[in-house]
Amino acid sequence: MCTPYPISRKTFLTAGLALAATPLLRYVPAHAAAMDVTEVAPGVFVHQGRYEVQSPDNRGDISNASFVVGSEAVAVIDTSGSAALGQELRDAIRAVTNKPIKYVINTHMHPDHVLGNVAFKQDAPTFVGHYKLSRALGTRANTYITANKQMLGDAAFEGTEIVLPTLAIKEPTTLDLGDRTLLLEPQGTAHTDNDLIVTDTKTNTLFLGDLLFSVHVPTIDGSIRGWLALLDEMGKRKAARVIPGHGPKTMELPEALEPEQRYLSAIAGDVRQQIMEGRTLAEATRTAGFSEKDAWKLFDQYHVRNVTAAFAELEWE
Amino acid sequence: MPTAFKSLARSCGLAALAASMFVFASPSAYAEEDMWPILKEQTFGDRAISEEDGLVVLETPSKIEDAALVPLTVRVPPSVKGKIKSLTLIIDNNPDPKVATLNFGPAAGTGGERSFSTRVRVDNFSHVRAILETEDGSLHMTKKFLAAAGGCAAMQAKDPDADTADMGKMIVRKFTPALESSPVWAAQVMVKHPNHNGMQLDINTAEFIPAQFVKEMKVTRDGELVFKLDGTFSISTNPNFRFTFGRGDENSLDVVITDTDGTVFEGQSQPKGS
Numbered sequence: 091m092c093t094p095y096p097i098s099r100k101t102f103l104t105a106g107l108a109l110a111a112t113p114l115l116r117y118v119p120a121h122a123a124a125m126d127v128t129e130v131a132p133g134v135f136v137h138q139g140r141y142e143v144q145s146p147d148n149r150g151d152i153s154n155a156s157f158v159v160g161s162e163a164v165a166v167i168d169t170s171g172s173a174a175l176g177q178e179l180r181d182a183i184r185a186v187t188n189k190p191i192k193y194v195i196n197t198h199m200h201p202d203h204v205l206g207n208v209a210f211k212q213d214a215p216t217f218v219g220h221y222k223l224s225r226a227l228g229t230r231a232n233t234y235i236t237a238n239k240q241m242l243g244d245a246a247f248e249g250t251e252i253v254l255p256t257l258a259i260k261e262p263t264t265l266d267l268g269d270r271t272l273l274l275e276p277q278g279t280a281h282t283d284n285d286l287i288v289t290d291t292k293t294n295t296l297f298l299g300d301l302l303f304s305v306h307v308p309t310i311d312g313s314i315r316g317w318l319a320l321l322d323e324m325g326k327r328k329a330a331r332v333i334p335g336h337g338p339k340t341m342e343l344p345e346a347l348e349p350e351q352r353y354l355s356a357i358a359g360d361v362r363q364q365i366m367e368g369r370t371l372a373e374a375t376r377t378a379g380f381s382e383k384d385a386w387k388l389f390d391q392y393h394v395r396n397v398t399a400a401f402a403e404l405e406w407e
Numbered sequence: 408m409p410t411a412f413k414s415l416a417r418s419c420g421l422a423a424l425a426a427s428m429f430v431f432a433s434p435s436a437y438a439e440e441d442m443w444p445i446l447k448e449q450t451f452g453d454r455a456i457s458e459e460d461g462l463v464v465l466e467t468p469s470k471i472e473d474a475a476l477v478p479l480t481v482r483v484p485p486s487v488k489g490k491i492k493s494l495t496l497i498i499d500n501n502p503d504p505k506v507a508t509l510n511f512g513p514a515a516g517t518g519g520e521r522s523f524s525t526r527v528r529v530d531n532f533s534h535v536r537a538i539l540e541t542e543d544g545s546l547h548m549t550k551k552f553l554a555a556a557g558g559c560a561a562m563q564a565k566d567p568d569a570d571t572a573d574m575g576k577m578i579v580r581k582f583t584p585a586l587e588s589s590p591v592w593a594a595q596v597m598v599k600h601p602n603h604n605g606m607q608l609d610i611n612t613a614e615f616i617p618a619q620f621v622k623e624m625k626v627t628r629d630g631e632l633v634f635k636l637d638g639t640f641s642i643s644t645n646p647n648f649r650f651t652f653g654r655g656d657e658n659s660l661d662v663v664i665t666d667t668d669g670t671v672f673e674g675q676s677q678p679k680g681s
């Protein structure tokens with residue numbers, strides 16, 4: 091544990107931004123049934139989020155969340171987008187096993203993957219992430235809390251706060267769950283600057299977080315160059331199955347990566363061409379990558395932002 | 408695309424459009440108050456300002472996707488024949504409303520369309536104004552409304568370590584016109600600089616990241632001033648400017664940028680073309 095400030099200090103800040111409760115007095119919101127999860131391999135459970143933007147209707151249930159059960163402990167891999175959903179995920183775990191929840195791992199900083207962390211505080215787990223996760227999430231906490239409260243509405247957002255990692259992963263690291271280990275590999279800047287690939291070595295299942303989008307259009311919040319390079323590397327891996335951050339519960343390599351590679355390559359190609367022709371960012375956002383429009387859900391919500399990010403990166407080449 | 412998918416996408420799209428408009432807006436922050444009379448008084452005193460008279464045109468995106476990176480372009484149409492003296496960009500509801508003031512020099516050029524583009528942060532729903540001062544000292548204003556918020560508190564750097572490693576890297580690029588005899592040429596200056604505005608709280612340290620931003624930029628062509636820009640932290644991370652200048656003999660551009668820490672960054676265009 092290496093929190094630089096006492097928890098009360100952080101809580102005070104978060105509370106000042108969004109909440110009026112302390113963790114001890116935190117109101118645990120009423121929640122529906124346990125989260126719907128599927129056992130995709132022995133001891134590996136996945137919940138599939140919807141292909142939507144956060145709303146009061148979906149309560150932030152828009153990303154995949156998983157857990158792995160060992161003979162001694164449980165590890166959670168991403169916690170969905172609110173305290174209530176985190177609690178429902180915890181209920182799903184408790185419907186399967188009473189073993190202690192020892193690790194809560196976040197694959198990256200985005201709120202739809204980390205805001206359920208708070209529901210696991212009662213288990214006093216080690217919160218685990220890429221060594222750059224703490225800074226990335228810490229500097230965006232205010233923005234994420236404000237935006238998600240607005241998108242989910244007060245009821246669905248109730249009890250949600252940012253929980254930062256307590257174990258920073260800088261080198262490939264294994265976590266022991268009893269009779270099975272998880273391999274955690276921090277990546278260079280790709281989808282974000284804090285992407286972590288988690289492998290359940292027993293079943294050879296790869297949890298790719300948002301390094302893999304399927305159906306839901308990819309979102310660039312790191313480096314398009316880094317991401318494309320990493321996808322080439324990922325395509326060489328052998329895995330029994332991979333779990334995307336957004337997409338079906340399981341997919342297979344290397345086919346799973348192809349649509350995303352095609353999408354990012356289309357943007358990179360078009361944007362580079364326009365930069366070469368001396369065109370502006372505003373011009374590029376009107377045309378680049380639009381050949382991909384019908385291939386993805388939520389294209390209209392994220393594509394122009396992706397082109398903006400790609401342009402601001404590639405113009406430095 | 409199957410029909411069911413299409414209609415789903417459309418209904419999600421509407422919800423998301425509404426969400427994206429408000430995505431970063433803080434609940435109570437939209438200032439209804441009209442700041443312009445005060446800003447005008449502070450910036451231009453009691454000078455008369457002619458509005459929407461066609462001497463200056465402002466282009467903004469129809470839909471803003473990233474409030475921390477909003478492209479703005481100001482154009483002075485070719486029908487404006489004389490020299491231009493200054494250009495001021497103001498975003499009424501930003502913490503520091505003044506985005507930039509450019510004072511033009513002898514190498515700013517005449518005889519064609521003149522333009523200036525940059526990328527800005529937008530903190531809250533606001534008007535953005537471009538105020539042009541022409542040779543005779545008269546002021547001409549145009550304005551647009553920006554439906555975006557949260558660009559100031561948002562952490563813009565996607566890869567802060569890479570940006571820090573490259574800090575001060577500058578690219579000065581000229582766009583040689585199709586007709587080299589054109590009297591007005593275009594160029595671009597981009598510099599790797601966080602342009603920190605002091606508004607990003609890091610809850611790891613419970614401290615705000617200190618402000619550090621580009622304060623001044625001087626562009627000269629063959630030793631003559633194109634413009635001097637006084638900037639604020641309303642300009643986005645990795646400041647990026649496109650502008651026009653008057654064609655000269657060598658068309659060699661020199662750029663000197665000074666930030667609030669007093670650090671000086673210098674750049675120069677290549678002798679021939681871009």
